[in-house]
Amino acid sequence: MFRNFKMVSKMVFGRGCFAQLGDILKEQRRADRSVMVFLVDDVHKNKPLKDRLPLEKDDLLIWVNVDDEPKTKYVDQLVGQVRTHMEEKTGDLPAGVIGIGGGSSMDLSKAVALMLTNPGSAADYQGWDLIQNPAVYHAAVPTLSGTGAEVSRTTVLTGPEKKLGINSDHTVFDQIVLDPELIAGAPNPQRFYTGMDCYIHCVESLEGTYLNSFSQAYGEKSMALCQDVFLADPEDADDKLMMASYCGGMSIAYSQVGICHALSYGLAFVLGLHHGIGNSVVFDYLEDYYPQGVREFRQMMERHRIDLPRNLTANLSDAQMEKMVDVALVLEPLWENALGNDWKTIITREKIRELYRKM
Template sequence: MYQSFYLPTKIISGWGSLQELPGEALKWGGRALVVTDPGIRSAGLLEKVEAVLAAGGVACTVYADVQANPTIQNAEDAAKLARESGAQLLIAVGGGSSIDTAKSAAVLLNNGGSLADYVGFDRFANQPAPVIAIPTTAGTGSEVTLVAVMADPASHRKFTVGSTRMMPKVALLDAELTMGLPAMVTAYTGMDALTHAIESYTSITTQPLTDAVNLSTITSIFEHLPTAALRGDNKQAREAMLYSSCMASMTCNSTFLGLVHAIASPVCAVCGAAHGMACAVLLPAVMDYNLPVAQKKYAKIALAIGAADRSESERDQAEKAIGAVRRLSEEIGIPRRLGQIGVKEEQLDQIAGAAWNYPQALSNCRRAAKADVEALLRAIL
């Protein structure tokens, strides 16, 4: 079985690196559609991006209606506005919701039709319009991934549109843009990044290159997330989390994810919880479920983060890794139970049935039947 690692996205990082945006945008054209959400506008970040673009000679139109769980309609509305304004590229500013919407709209701009026509991988013919991604949260890492996760409110389901051709041309990591992020958003987006790293590290398609990146990322998140969440004005912690988020998602393109993400998608679809929050609540429980087959990897995590020492048994080390994840969640204020984020008992059968069929479940290190998923959900309801 062969392995591959592919990253066509140019990554620009550093404090104040937003100033590089006009030069990168002009490589793809002088007119852009900025895709963002109401929170970015109200926080003043959109105005800052617009000013940098104007100073650099890039004209832009703004689509600022992206929802927390972005929908087919968000992508189609953004594509329509891009077409009407003559945009030659899309600039996503925000979290994964804005970036995924921009990636989806870029597909529609050059291929037409409805986003529902392209569910799955490589379902479109034409190269999408170029996308520059500027993350303002340290969590999803969508700025370097080959997928967009979108919602269909009519069916209460999330779905994936994916292709290496959808990967942004540029990821611009300026931690200054994350400084105003609220503590709880910092907490659950950071736990999303940790979930990416742990699920990628234990995936059935893991490889030595991704193992090295993921173990380093996990260590960095344990070191810096509490500070970023609880003392949000700490520049070092903010930068470290933004890099960690990007690194974790770089590996997911090659390894895919696991059961946390398979369950989180239907959880968000049925109760409207934020993706990162759902992942954060689910992660310790899924780690418990995966322990019989992931013991060796979990033990390595425990040693890397200093939660265990080499004199202990591998099983004890692995259990301490799971305990460390639980303590980290508690320290930064993550709820422990699904009921606290809006999940109801009558929804568990629907969630379990959907999760079992999500593609992320196929790369989980331990196979899970629908009954396994439902039992896991009930244990943390």
């Protein structure tokens, strides 16, 4: 059975296009449902972007904190804030949810949009195609590029038992606004780590068993853009990185990521390591699986003077190590994409422990 792939309905790309956001949202506002909810990374709280938000009278602005990886508990809290706000307005649902920031902010906005129309906790929907009701209208404006969250069908969340996305066609954004001016000046090493998420997406997609012409076309273009951005430093690096993120996200949307992402989920769950850093830490130890990609990754690290954190797992208890292994093994499609249908005969719990011990 071929996948009937859901894509972002509308997108606008170009320097300065953020100025169009108000007009774009106006099309979604109705007399009986006009409230927009803006979830904005709090790094912008005292920055010029704050004064450019197209807020109208009854809109709700929430500054979201992403110092930690997005958690299901935080999603539930944000949904509660939105519901309380809407009780004071007309209608039970807002006209839309707008996520502005990096991958974590976008994931939070997707999750909130979903949970406004589905009962229970966000933790109830960690998995594949568990969402029953369509989300409210939701849009994204990236201010960091690399994660591909702007085009993916998942919102990656850490729950009480696991780190696993809410994977659903209903998760996909209805609108994205890609303005390269908004990612200018992102500080290193954050920009590097987020960009490496994109680069690793490409390596895992292009070398995976799920590879097809669709994912290959997007993956190869994204890979070339990443190589240009991180090995040549072109003048239009922000434009290229933003499109690399888009194409990388599209590539894995019709294939899958692999070993690096599976292992980084375990690191994030137990150690709270951010996604981009976690991927970079793990990828540096995967030369046996992705030799060319790891060599090139190390060249990029050297060029951008990146020193990865080391000895992260040295003092973990046996219970913590076992939990990391559990979290990694839950992600079966990632292992299958990387190693094929018989991946369970290749990857054992001891092999995963061995990889984690190196970190």
